[in-house]
Amino acid sequence: MTIEFELLGSDGAARRGRITTAHGTIETPAFMPVGTAGTVKAMYPWHVAETGAEIVLGNTYHLMLRPGAERVARLGGLHAFMQWDKPILTDSGGYQVMSLAALRKISERGVSFQSHIDGTRHELTPERSIEIQHLLDADITMAFDECTPYPATEEAAAESMRLSMRWAARCREAFQDRHGYGLFGIVQGSVFEDLRRESVDALCGIGFDGYAIGGLAVGEGQELMFRTVEVTAPLLPDDRPRYLMGVGKPDDLVGSVGHGVDMFDCVLPTRSGRNGQAFTRRGTVNLRNARHADDPRPLDPDCGCPACTRFTRAYLHHLFRSGEMLGPMLLTWHNLTYDQDLMAEMRRAIEEARFAAFAKSFAAEQGRGDLDPV
Amino acid sequence: MTIEFELLGSDGAARRGRITTAHGTIETPAFMPVGTAGTVKAMYPWHVAETGAEIVLGNTYHLMLRPGAERVARLGGLHAFMQWDKPILTDSGGYQVMSLAALRKISERGVSFQSHIDGTRHELTPERSIEIQHLLDADITMAFDECTPYPATEEAAAESMRLSMRWAARCREAFQDRHGYGLFGIVQGSVFEDLRRESVDALCGIGFDGYAIGGLAVGEGQELMFRTVEVTAPLLPDDRPRYLMGVGKPDDLVGSVGHGVDMFDCVLPTRSGRNGQAFTRRGTVNLRNARHADDPRPLDPDCGCPACTRFTRAYLHHLFRSGEMLGPMLLTWHNLTYDQDLMAEMRRAIEEARFAAFAKSFAAEQGRGDLDPV
Numbered sequence: 001m002t003i004e005f006e007l008l009g010s011d012g013a014a015r016r017g018r019i020t021t022a023h024g025t026i027e028t029p030a031f032m033p034v035g036t037a038g039t040v041k042a043m044y045p046w047h048v049a050e051t052g053a054e055i056v057l058g059n060t061y062h063l064m065l066r067p068g069a070e071r072v073a074r075l076g077g078l079h080a081f082m083q084w085d086k087p088i089l090t091d092s093g094g095y096q097v098m099s100l101a102a103l104r105k106i107s108e109r110g111v112s113f114q115s116h117i118d119g120t121r122h123e124l125t126p127e128r129s130i131e132i133q134h135l136l137d138a139d140i141t142m143a144f145d146e147c148t149p150y151p152a153t154e155e156a157a158a159e160s161m162r163l164s165m166r167w168a169a170r171c172r173e174a175f176q177d178r179h180g181y182g183l184f185g186i187v188q189g190s191v192f193e194d195l196r197r198e199s200v201d202a203l204c205g206i207g208f209d210g211y212a213i214g215g216l217a218v219g220e221g222q223e224l225m226f227r228t229v230e231v232t233a234p235l236l237p238d239d240r241p242r243y244l245m246g247v248g249k250p251d252d253l254v255g256s257v258g259h260g261v262d263m264f265d266c267v268l269p270t271r272s273g274r275n276g277q278a279f280t281r282r283g284t285v286n287l288r289n290a291r292h293a294d295d296p297r298p299l300d301p302d303c304g305c306p307a308c309t310r311f312t313r314a315y316l317h318h319l320f321r322s323g324e325m326l327g328p329m330l331l332t333w334h335n336l337t338y339d340q341d342l343m344a345e346m347r348r349a350i351e352e353a354r355f356a357a358f359a360k361s362f363a364a365e366q367g368r369g370d371l372d373p374v
Numbered sequence: 375m376t377i378e379f380e381l382l383g384s385d386g387a388a389r390r391g392r393i394t395t396a397h398g399t400i401e402t403p404a405f406m407p408v409g410t411a412g413t414v415k416a417m418y419p420w421h422v423a424e425t426g427a428e429i430v431l432g433n434t435y436h437l438m439l440r441p442g443a444e445r446v447a448r449l450g451g452l453h454a455f456m457q458w459d460k461p462i463l464t465d466s467g468g469y470q471v472m473s474l475a476a477l478r479k480i481s482e483r484g485v486s487f488q489s490h491i492d493g494t495r496h497e498l499t500p501e502r503s504i505e506i507q508h509l510l511d512a513d514i515t516m517a518f519d520e521c522t523p524y525p526a527t528e529e530a531a532a533e534s535m536r537l538s539m540r541w542a543a544r545c546r547e548a549f550q551d552r553h554g555y556g557l558f559g560i561v562q563g564s565v566f567e568d569l570r571r572e573s574v575d576a577l578c579g580i581g582f583d584g585y586a587i588g589g590l591a592v593g594e595g596q597e598l599m600f601r602t603v604e605v606t607a608p609l610l611p612d613d614r615p616r617y618l619m620g621v622g623k624p625d626d627l628v629g630s631v632g633h634g635v636d637m638f639d640c641v642l643p644t645r646s647g648r649n650g651q652a653f654t655r656r657g658t659v660n661l662r663n664a665r666h667a668d669d670p671r672p673l674d675p676d677c678g679c680p681a682c683t684r685f686t687r688a689y690l691h692h693l694f695r696s697g698e699m700l701g702p703m704l705l706t707w708h709n710l711t712y713d714q715d716l717m718a719e720m721r722r723a724i725e726e727a728r729f730a731a732f733a734k735s736f737a738a739e740q741g742r743g744d745l746d747p748v
Contacts, residue, residue: 039693039700044680067667067692075670075688083684293441296449306418310457314449318412318441325416325699 003140003182003209005241009351013233013260016350019210019241021087021139022180023079026054028241028262029346031253031339032089034270037062038072038082041270042325042332045084051305051333052340055087055139057265060132061096065115065122069135077137089265090138092129092171092186095147095214095246106146108163126170130183134176142212143171145186150218157190158198164188165202172206182209184243190215191224193231200235211236212243213261217252226255233260250279250342251366254359257346269335274328276320278307279338283366287331291373292317305337306330377514377556377583379615383725387607387634390724393584393615395461395513396554397453400428402615402636403720405627405713406463408644411436412446412456415644416699416706419458425679425707426714429461429513431639434506435470439489439496443509451511463639464512466503466545466560469521469588469620480520482537500544504557508550516586517545519560524592531564532572538562539576546580556583558617564589565598567605574609585610586617587635591626600629607634624653624716625740628733631720643709648702650694652681653712657740661705665747666691679711680704 004020017028033040033048035056040048048056058078063069075081078088094111097104101113101122110125129144145164148157168185175183185203189195203211213232216225229244236242243263244256253264269279276288280300287299295313303309307316307330319327349358378394391402407414407422409430414422422430432452437443449455452462468485471478475487475496484499503518519538522531542559549557559577563569577585587606590599603618610616617637618630627638643653650662654674661673669687677683681690681704693701723732 037692037696037698038689039698042699042703044700044703062696066696067688071668071688074668075686081686081689081692083689294445294448312449312455314441314445315412315455315457318455322411322436322440324411324413325702326413326418328699329416329418329703 002177011350011353011355014257014350014355023087023139029257030263031343032057032265033336034267042328051336058088058090060090060093064132065117069132073135087139089140090133090136092142092144093124094145126167127174130171130174141183143168143185148188148190148215150220152190154192158195161188161195161199169206184208184210184212186212186214188215191228196232210241212245214245217246229259254362269339270332273332273335279335281365282368282370285370287316288320295374305334307334376551385724385727385729388631388724388729397461397513403631404637405717406431406639407710408641416702425710432462432464434464434467438506439491443506447509461513463514464507464510466516466518467498468519500541501548504545504548515557517542517559522562522564522589524594526564528566532569535562535569535573543580558582558584558586560586560588562589565602570606584615586619588619591620603633628736643713644706647706647709653709655739656742656744659744661690662694669748679708681708
């Protein structure tokens with residue numbers, strides 16, 4: 001165990017914690033913006049930090065193909081390369097190799113595939129994934145796994161999960177312990193409680209610095225996702241961080257924190273921001289909608305980001321209608337600020353033992369819907 | 375005359391001046407970044423100011439079609455709309471209506487055309503162009519003219535220029551004098567010295583706050599452009615600013631300042647930046663080129679912009695190869711910084727009566743070419 005996790009308190013199942021890594025601390029529950037190819041899209045890295053983010057996620061699959069892990073290492077590692085001096089978590093490449101690459105061939109050894117960029121052939125094994133994440137200098141390395149597709153039969157889910165568990169043991173073996181650097185295992189098992197339990201047991205037997213819940217937010221819907229989190233999270237050791245991968249929407253974040261999750265990542269705030277979709281305290285607002293064309297009001301009057309404090313809805317609408325890059329730039333900044341504000345509010349609510357009340361008022365506020373048109 | 379121009383000094387034909395408008399002062403020679411549709415592409419407006427820019431250009435044609443001049447006026451004018459509180463110059467729409475719109479019909483009255491965005495029919499006349507620029511609240515309004523295509527016969531150039539001169543008189547008539555707001559006339563006449571002289575006489579007879587040289591940088595080449603500027607600039611009144619429209623490349627700027635030009639605008643720094651082309655003290659660098667893939671050095675070690683002070687060439691190369699928005703964002707910032715630094719150096723050189731020496735060392739430095747590969 002080479003990264004530290006301090007459980008500062010809890011409120012029901014919700015937990016308030018602190019992770020300490022080589023590049024700094026992360027207050028949890030935490031949301032990690034996604035910086036797929038060494039950049040959180042449309043953001044200067046110092047603005048990502050200004051939103052309150054304390055850790056970003058990088059993608060092994062993308063970075064191994066371009067610019068290449070060895071090249072990033074020669075250039076001083078991913079922190080220096082992308083000018084982000086706080087913690088970085090890298091995924092293992094397991095998810096993208098199944099969703100993006102062509103001609104995948106999966107075996108006990110690993111996955112061979114063709115690059116979606118230039119068709120060149122590559123291989124990812126548990127050992128190579130760990131090596132790449134080491135070269136990138138990730139503070140938190142993720143075990144190489146197969147993200148079981150949804151839906152899956154119990155038999156297929158079991159077979160996939162057990163392969164991931166064998167790979168997890170190989171990852172633990174390959175990982176070089178260093179102070180401030182940690183390795184997380186990933187629980188699989190689809191929506192089957194027995195398989196999730198078996199997966200947790202397997203991972204805990206190996207021993208990791210943290211535990212991710214994988215294979216969710218892949219189309220099963222919020223109810224089934226929450227139910228799976230609700231049964232899986234309590235099985236995990238109290239003294240290690242829990243990370244729900246690929247989540248999510250603001251109400252997914254609130255619900256999952258309520259079930260004891262500490263960490264999240266998702267492309268939603270950045271991708272939605274580029275598409276004109278804004279998270280607000282009163283739900284999602286589509287700035288491309290004609291109702292905003294003459295609206296002199298701020299997007300979200302309670303938000304402190306530049307999109308909200310400096311510009312009108314009318315201007316943001318104009319930027320998206322005109323295809324101007326400043327639209328995605330401002331709305332990405334806004335959505336990341338929204339998510340970080342939400343996490344900070346949840347951390348305060350847990351500290352003050354009023355998380356249930358917070359979750360209720362959050363849902364009510366979201367349910368109000370957007371401001372009436374001008 | 376409702377904007378002020380102070381000629382602070384000169385060095386040969388090169389001039390050092392200061393324009394005072396309703397929204398602030400502009401030290402000349404000045405370069406104006408282009409903010410076509412109410413945004414300097416890929417830039418937060420406060421960063422545009424950080425580069426040293428004291429004035430930006432907005433496009434009447436684009437803004438009249440989207441979001442509409444009356445809408446911008448209702449929202450408080452273009453400064454508030456785009457959050458740029460320094461001076462704004464708007465072009466008249468004359469150039470874009472000829473280069474972008476469909477089904478143009480030009481008459482003594484003006485130009486009717488179809489929007490390139492949605493095919494709707496519109497009309498621009500001298501009176502409507504002035505009204506739009508008033509609605510936008512431009513500090514400097516440009517007369518509505520026809521930018522004579524190149525090449526043109528002397529007869530066609532004369533006819534076109536004389537139409538522009540009749541329109542210029544109508545613009546002067548339509549313009550509402552207000553303190554801090556000014557109207558510039560535009561000299562036409564293609565590359566024909568007699569026509570340029572006739573055009574200058576016509577405009578001076580009407581009387582404007584400043585004089586632009588139009589119809590250049592349209593394919594005639596640098597030599598012919600310089601020759602035309604060289605014969606036209608001295609004909610213009612000493613006590614009014616001179617603006618060379620649509621220029622330009624770094625060496626165009628230096629050469630034209632040497633011929634007595636005070637103001638410039640061009641999409642080149644922003645457009646080139648979006649395409650991976652960087653202006654540097656040693657000439658243009660294409661960051662997409664494979665030679666940069668492993669280069670840990672800054673783009674331009676003498677530049678103070680974030681692209682140069684924070685990142686490596688290898689990273690900038692990676693961003694452009696990966697199609698990441700941060701590439702255009704950083705390189706636009708760099709190119710605008712480069713142009714503003716160049717203008718500041720020229721202003722100092724004129725103040726210190728060493729402009730000719732500056733121009734010579736500038737050309738020598740540009741001629742050195744990029745750094746040797748690593």
